[in-house]
Amino acid sequence: MNLTAQFEVNGREQRVSTDAKRTLLDVLREDLGLTGTKFGCGEGQCRACTVLIDGKAVQACQTTMDEVDGRKIETIEGLANAGKLHPVQEAFIAEGAMQCGYCVPGMVMATVGLFRRNPKPTAAEITAGLNGNLCRCCGYVNVLKAVQRAAQIRKEGR
Amino acid sequence: MKTPLTELEFTEPERYEQYEGPFYHFELSRREFIATLGAGLVISVATPSAFAQRAGRGAEQAASLAQRLHIGVDGVVTVLTSKVEVGQGSRTQLTQAAAGELHVAIERLRLVMGDTAGPDDGGTAGSATTPRSVPAIRKACAATRQLLLDTAATAFTVEAGNLSVRDGKVEGLPPGKQFSYADLASERHAEALKQNVAPGVAIKEVAAWHVLGTSVPCVNGVEIVTGAHRYPSDIVRPGMVYGKVLRPASYGAKLEEIDLGPAKATPDVIAVRDGDFVGFTAPTSFAAEQARNAAAKTAKWTSPANVSSDELHTHLRAKASGRSRPEKRGNADEAFQNAAKVLRETYNIAYIQHAPMEPRAAVAEWNGDQLTVWTGSQQPARVRQDLAQSLRIPTERVRVIVPDTGGGFGGKHSGEAAVEAARLAREARQPVSVRWSREEEFTWAYFRPAGVIDVAGGLDAKGGLMAWEHVNFNSGSSAIASPYQIPNVTTEFKDCEQPLRSGSYRALASTANVFARESFMDELAAATDADPLEFRLRHLTNERLRNVLLAATERFGWHGAWKKNSSRQTTGIGLACGIEKGSFAACCAKIEVNTDGTFKVLKVVEAFECGAIQNPANLKAQVEGCIIMGLGGALTEETRFKNGAMLNASFRSYRVPRFKDVPEIETVLVNRPDLPSVGAGETPIIGIAPAIANALFHAAQSRIRSLPIRNESFWYA
Incomplete structure (x- = not known):
């Protein structure tokens, strides 16, 4: 069944007519050309497809088009501002928190989402908050360092 | 301009790294690349063909000139290699290798990887990238730097020996004179360049x-954190449609009939049947999947009997072929008869999946009649052969x-998605993107082979x-040879008829063989009431290990922490060590047993030595990644199957x-600048x-005595 959904992606209005049961992930990648959000499993088990919907970290592969009308969506492509990287992106680079890097957009978006709901997370809250984001290169040590670095910068108000 | 330089490369294939041939056999029904890099100078270097490498022949029979470097008129240097980046850091490392010899800033270098x-x-x-490709690229770049110096010396009538290169520019020229790689690439010096650079630079x-040996960060980090980097599954071509492939109902199932009528009647959908291959294309992957799923309901299959994972290890032992490769030292049979004490144990190893974050994908x-395929593979040349062979x-x-x-981890040596996309694109007359689902990746990608290992020791x-x-x-057979000093040894690897498609893996069979050997060394130590460390050291003369x-x-604090437990x-603490692919690893682990009998890994310390360290930060990340990935294979990862079907083809059930799960981790990177990397x-x-x-x-x-250890409480803690 087709529908027309109107929603905002990275500050821009989008209007998409498509099958109601297509996932937001497919539409972002195939219709809107936003391939920064990754497909990892299609079943909500790896969080490579994490985006923010109305400020909350959500798995785009588990979100269908009949759920996005009127919502504000943020993807990895919208995070840097006029070429200046977001502090979380800076922290991932500073800590070398990437090997193949395929999980990184989802990790970064999950971190941004975590900071929105918990501006000053402890180390344990960071681990718990990111636990569903998988990295098969298993670069978890540097990712944790990156998120802690970004959290520290937030705490210090830098 | 051709600058011959001979470079020997040889990689001995492990059994499961050998070529297995294309995934499909369809029924019947080069262009110049370097030109796209623009004006400039091409440096060709003699490299042995990959075929000769695999056949184990020397460079003298195989050398052919290949375009290795391109110097643009803007001074940007492009280095070409068939090596690929799958997360191991080779793009950054090879860029360092080139920059260090060319004396060019990292930012002025481009690396074109994995392009046939x-x-x-x-x-x-x-x-093999570190021991083989790093030197190959360094030699080509050193020769190119010498070419720059020689050309500048001729142009300004000065001694080349008095010149040097800094940041891409020649230093030591007469006052007011300048010469750089950009000048080398310009037409003016075409005549001067008609000389060959002597080999052996x-x-x-x-x-x-000054560049190698330092922690240069990932050279395309910004593209990765901004989502701008295009992985194989992100490639988009004009007019591209999406493809989905019908998978067999079970391993080895043959398709008897299927009704493609409804799919063929659907607007914008194309359905193809070619032998056992059935695929669909549509403007969206959703529509292609709907077409595929609807057709699948009409498919009739004949399924062969299949072994299940529960009976796997009995099956493997029973199905050992006559082909085996025994190696002997001394007389083990006689020594066992004379031994004061003999222990024998069997260790079982499960099939596991690589499960890279990016499933197989191709456009x-x-x-x-020219075909271009973008795909995620560790073997671009083999995929090219597969495509040519299967498409005729x-x-x-x-x-x-x-x-x-x-991600690769040895799991992407094949080109299934590439062949599928190419077959569908020929039918669709449009570019086609095929991206495997997670379930397909878990089920139809090849596995790290399961094994049964018998070990015996005589004291x-x-x-x-x-x-x-x-x-x-x-x-x-990787790491089947023990590094310990034992006078009488027999080792043997037996080929078996196995139920699943197997291939390479991160460190391959050494994950299994080292598990068996190091567990058994611990059993022998316990049998003699010895400290496991002392027992190993007593039998170990290899200095690096x-x-x-x-x-x-020492970092772990083994002395003082270990004591013999009688209850x-x-x-508990444990250790293990081993040698593989020329590098040396030793691990200590501390675990805590919970009241319910399950346990948690509290701490891992690993010391690792791989010769001269080329990028300390990347090395540390690789060691940490191996430690944590190793926890998966140790504790939870296991492919379970029954009646030809995977039972856990999902991150829900394949943990x-x-x-x-990340324990406290400490790494000790032992640097040996005196040894090759x-x-x-x-x-x-x-x-x-x-x-x-x-x-x-x-x-x-x-x-x-089996992997995984199946510590069930780890599931969704």
Whole structure:
């Protein structure tokens, strides 16, 4: 069944007519050309497809088009501002928190989402908050360092 | 301009790294690349063909000139290699290698990887990029720097020996004169360049490294954190449609009939049946999947009988073929008869999946009879051969490009998605993107082979090891040779008829063989009431392995922490060590047993030595990645199957390590600037599972002899 959904992606209005049961992930990648959000499993088990919907970290592969009308969506492509990287992106680079890097957009978006709901997370809250984001290169040590670095910068108000 | 330079490359294939041929056999029904880099100078370097490398022949028979470097008129240098980046850090490392010899800033260098239009210096396997490709690229770049100096010397009538290169520019020229790589690339010096650079140009000694040896960060980090990098599954071509492929109902199932009528009648959907291959294309992957799923309901299959994972190890032992490769030293049979004490045990290893974050993906595009495929593979040249063979077209008409890919771990040596996309694109007359689902990746990608390993040890009256036997059924021969000093040894690898498609893996069979050997060494130590560290050291003369073992145990605080337990304890410590692919690893682990009998890994210390360290930060990340990936294979990862179907083809039920599983980790990177650098992406994984199993024995006094250990409480903690 087709529908027309109107929603905002990275500050821009989008209007998409498509099958109601297509996932937001497919539409972002195939219709809107936003391939920064990754497909990892299609079943909500790896969080490579994490985006923010109305400020909350959500798995785009588990979100269908009949759920996005009127919502504000943020993807990895919208995070840097006029070429200046977001502090979380800076922290991932500073800590070398990437090997193949395929999980990184989802990790970064999950971190941004975590900071929105918990501006000053402890180390344990960071681990718990990111636990569903998988990295098969298993670069978890540097990712944790990156998120802690970004959290520290937030705490210090830098 | 051709600048011959001879470079020998040779990588010995492991059994499971060998070519298995294309995934499909369809029924019947080169262009110039370097030109796209623009004006400039092309430096060709002699490289042996990858075919000759695999056949084990020397460079003298195989050398052919290949375009290795391009210097643009803007001074930007492009280096070409068939090696690929799948997360091991080779793009950054090879860029460092080039920058260090060219004396060009990292930012002025481009690395074109994994493009079959470039040189073929083999696939990305066996940790070979560091020992083989780094020197090859360094030599080509050193020769190019010499070319710059010689050309400048001729142009300004000065001694080349008085000149040097800094940041891409020649220094030491007469006042007011300038010369750079950009000048070298300009037409003006075409005549001067018609000389060959002498082979054998020296590359820098480790002491003179200024780029290699430093922690250069990932060169395309910004593209990765902004989502701008296009992985194979992100490639989009004009007019591209999406493809989905029908998978067999079970392993080995044959398709008897299927009704493609409804799919063919659907607007914008194309359905193809070609032998056992059935695929669909549509403007969206959703529509292609709907077409595929609807057709699948009409499919009739005949399914052969299949072994299940429950009976796997009995099956493998029963199905060992006559082909085996025994190796003997001394007389093990006689030594076992004379031994004061003999122990024999069997260790079982499960099939596991690589499960890279990016499942197999490819985009295929035909231009007339020319085919271009973008795909994630560690073997671009093999994929090119697969495409040519299965589509029945000349290899010269196929170009394979491997964008930096979302994970490999030895799991992407094949080109299934590439062949599927190409077959569908020929029918659709449009570019086609095929991206495997997670379930397809878990089910239809090849597995790390399962195995059964028998080990026996004979001790003399003083507790010294005098006899050793190690027999591996099916899982491979890597690290089957013991590094310990034992006078009488027999090792044997037996090929078996196995139920699943198997291939390479991170460190491959050494994950299994080292688990068996290091567990058994622990059993022998316990049988003689010896400290497991002392027992190993007593039988170990290899200096490099001793060094990492001592480094790891010292950092871990083994002395003082280990004592013989005569009853169950809540914590335990264990260690393991080994050699693989020329590098040396030793691990210590500490575990804690919970009141319900499950356990948690509290701490892992690993010491690792791979010669001269080329990028310390990347090396540390690779070791940490291996430690944590190793936890998966040790504790939870296991492919379960029954009646030809996977039972856990999902991250729900195939549990991989997560943030909460990460123990306290310490790495000790032992630098040996006096020794050649070797690869580090694989070997650090080998000691994790046995160190944990040995720690469990230390605490619980019960011995684990199979992988995974199946610590069920780890599931969704």
